[in-house]
Amino acid sequence: MTPLSGLLRLATRVSVAAAWFVRGGLCPLVAWLWRRSRLFLASRVFTPAATYVHLAVGWRGERGSANEPEVTDGGDGVGETRVEEGRREAGPGTAGPGDTDGEEDAALYRADPADELYCGYDSTWEAEVSDERTLAGSWRPAAPRPYKFSRFENAARDMYNYRHDYPLWDSFPISFVEQDDKPNLCFYLGKKPSLPDGVYIHNFHNDWYGNYDKLEYVHTYIQWLFPLQEPGMNNDASTLTKGEIEDFLANGTARENLLRSYELMLDFYGIMLCNEKTGEVKRASHWRDRFCNLNNHTHNNLRITRILKCLGTLGFPHYQAPLVHFFLMETLVRGELPNIKDSVLNYFVFAVLxxxxxxxxxxxxxxxxxxxxxxxxxxxxxxxxxxxLSASEPGDGDKKDGYEL
Incomplete structure (x- = not known):
């Protein structure tokens, strides 16, 4: 064998080894890194940037759309923008008591954007008529504000986007997950299993009910049981589409299965559904053990936020307030669940449409x-x-704003 032929053979082997590594090792590694990083980039980089641009330049579209700001002409001919609470806040496709307020309520709850604790993303309060601002242009006091308010303001961006039917996602055309034909609806009709676990909806309801270790430590099922229009941390789950939402709302089997999924998770948290019509909930008999688990595993706060959002999207918006009130009672009145109190106030309350x-x-x-x-x-x-006003003592039977203390 000549030295030249030996070098050629060595070069061939190196090339084959390199090709195998690129195809068999490097590509899957790059693909894995991409899957893990894209949601982080979307939530921490692209979405905040899109939010800033979106709020800075304002919405574009036909005047009077349910999710568009109402533009009114002032005396100087300059249009001012006011974000309206559209139908979305009372549930998809339906008008409800939260859609409009009478003049008395509107005047009572007007908030001045110059208020120390005014949050432009919190559409719970009416803006002062004489000082309507865009979210991006709202005046802020120069004095530093409490750290708790900064945390609330960060959470308020996410909850505002949800309550207004994701205007920021609509303006940011990225497909996070390749979808087949309505995968979430097919899953809820028992036609396909969840991924990557391979579990059908009836198996979740029958085999996972009461299996608290699985419900606690498996992290890839919650996106299937409670799908949203926003991406989650399971790359094998699909985001809801508008078409899926419409078909889901019109399908009795899907809605009944969603109700059973809700009861599955309530039981996991030590809660039981008392009234399917009103959504009233109360402590279950095993609440002490489950409350301890909930208090020690705060990633469940994210799950509960997802559940509340899903209820509002898929036909059970009237279930939101009773569940949130339950958590307010447990954290603020009864002194239980101290580790979830901040999530209740920052997220749960503001998920209510x-x-x-x-x-x-x-x-x-x-x-x-x-x-x-x-x-x-x-x-x-x-x-x-x-x-x-003062809060009533717990257990005295008084009611405030429709809630029994």
Whole structure:
């Protein structure tokens, strides 16, 4: 063998080995890194950038659309923008008590954008008519505000986007997951299993009910049981489409299965559904053990936020407020679940689509909050209006804003 032929043979072997590594090792590694990083990039980089641009330039579209801001002409001929609470806040495709407010309510709950605790993303309160601003242009006081308010404001962006039917996602055309023909609806009709677990909907309801270890430590099922229009952390799950939502709402089997999924997770958290018509919930007999688990595994806060969003999207918006009120009672009145209190106030309350229900929940929270000077979840003006009221003692049978204490 000549030295030249030896070098050629060595070069061939190196080339084959390199090709095998690229195809068999490097490509899957790159693909895995891409799958893991794209959701992070979307949620932490692209979405905040899109949010800033979206709010800075304003919406574009036909005047009067349910999810578009209403533009009114002022006396100087310059249009000012006010974000309206559209149908989305009362449930998809239906008008509800949260859609519109009477003149008395609107005047009562007007909030000044110059308020120390005014949050432009919190559409719970009416903006002052004389000082309507865009979200991006709202004036902010120069003095630093409480750390709790900063955390609330960050959460409010996400909840605002949900309540207004994801205007930011609509303006950001990225397909996070390749979808086949309505995978979430097919899953709920028992025609396909979840991925990657390979579990059908009836198996979840029959075999996973009461299997608390599986429900706690498996993290790839919640996106299938409670699908949303926003991506989750399971790359094998699909986001809801508008067509799926319409078909889901019109399908009795899918809705019944969603109700059973809700009861499955309520049992996991030590809660039971008392009234299927109203959505009223109460402690289950095994609540102590399950509350301990919930308090020690706070990733369930994300799951509960997803559940609340899904209920509002897929036909059960009236179930949202009773569940949130339950958690407010447990955290603020009964002193249980201290590790989820911040999530209840920052996320759970503001997942409620019905504006009036949301206001009542914030009021209930304020009246039962120990350190009212540290309460940051509504403007100071609203707090001053409520400051003359006091919370009833738990168990006295009184009711405030429709909620029994």
């Amino acid at each position: 019905d504006k009036r229900e949301r206001r009542n929940l914030v009021k209930f929270a304020y009246l039962n909050y120990d350190r009212k000077d540290e309460f940051v979840w509504c403007p100071r003006k609203i707090q001053m209006m409520w400051s003359g």
